[in-house]
Amino acid sequence: GQQLNQSPQSMFIQEGEDVSMNCTSSSIFNTWLWYKQEPGEGPVLLIALYKAGELTSNGRLTAQFGITRKDSFLNISASIPSDVGIYFCAGNAGGTSYGKLTFGQGTILTVHP
Amino acid sequence: DGGITQSPKYLFRKEGQNVTLSCEQNLNHDAMYWYRQDPGQGLRLIYYSQIVNDFQKGDIAEGYSVSREKKESFPLTVTSAQKNPTAFYLCASSIGESALGNQPQHFGDGTRLSIL
Numbered sequence: 001g002q003q004l005n006q007s008p009q010s011m012f013i014q015e016g017e018d019v020s021m022n023c024t025s026s027s028i029f030n031t032w033l034w035y036k037q038e039p040g041e042g043p044v045l046l047i048a049l050y051k052a053g054e055l056t057s058n059g060r061l062t063a064q065f066g067i068t069r070k071d072s073f074l075n076i077s078a079s080i081p082s083d084v085g086i087y088f089c090a091g092n093a094g095g096t097s098y099g100k101l102t103f104g105q106g107t108i109l110t111v112h113p
Numbered sequence: 114d115g116g117i118t119q120s121p122k123y124l125f126r127k128e129g130q131n132v133t134l135s136c137e138q139n140l141n142h143d144a145m146y147w148y149r150q151d152p153g154q155g156l157r158l159i160y161y162s163q164i165v166n167d168f169q170k171g172d173i174a175e176g177y178s179v180s181r182e183k184k185e186s187f188p189l190t191v192t193s194a195q196k197n198p199t200a201f202y203l204c205a206s207s208i209g210e211s212a213l214g215n216q217p218q219h220f221g222d223g224t225r226l227s228i229l
Contacts, residue, residue: 041222042117042220042223088156091205103155105155109160
């Protein structure tokens with residue numbers, strides 16, 4: 001089946017630093033999504049990408065849909081303590097996998113004040 | 114407010130007991146999903162439903178059952194056949210497919226199930 005490799009698994013950074021994480025797939029996706037999850041809560045959608053090469057921003061967050069359609073990255077600029085959480089990438093291959101998302105393992109982000 | 118409501122927040126199951134987790138959405142979404150999350154892992158799909166009275170198995174459906182009698186409701190039953198049910202269970206919904214492709218899933222706040 002489809003697999004998503006998300007890296008890094010965890011990051012420990014100082015407030016104000018920029019963060020970058022990425023996901024790679026063994027197969028082509030036609031939708032990439034990035035979510036953030038805080039303890040005891042459900043994931044919250046940050047950015048949705050629908051076209052290869054698409055670059056989308058949401059405040060300090062920027063995500064890109066890779067040209068090969070097999071990867072995506074998320075950047076967070078000027079991190080703040082409330083950025084702490086687990087960030088997940090998710091992809092959908094479309095076609096017969098209608099509606100089904102494959103999730104990465106998550107990147108645990110810790111921001112030191 | 115529109116959203117996805119999961120209940121209860123915490124649930125305890127005795128050995129050999131079936132338990133049902135509730136998921137209700139008032140977003141008028143067609144599609145609904147159930148995921149299981151274990152510590153340090155991503156989300157794994159249990160069951161999903163694209164329309165009322167129809168649902169499909171996900172990647173880890175064994176030991177679980179669902180129903181979709183109403184558009185807004187998609188309850189999940191964890192049966193006694195599920196030998197390792199302790200996990201965080203997440204329900205999600207989405208509009209479904211549109212001209213932009215598959216629309217994002219939006220999640221409830223989860224139910225944490227533990228074994229007594």
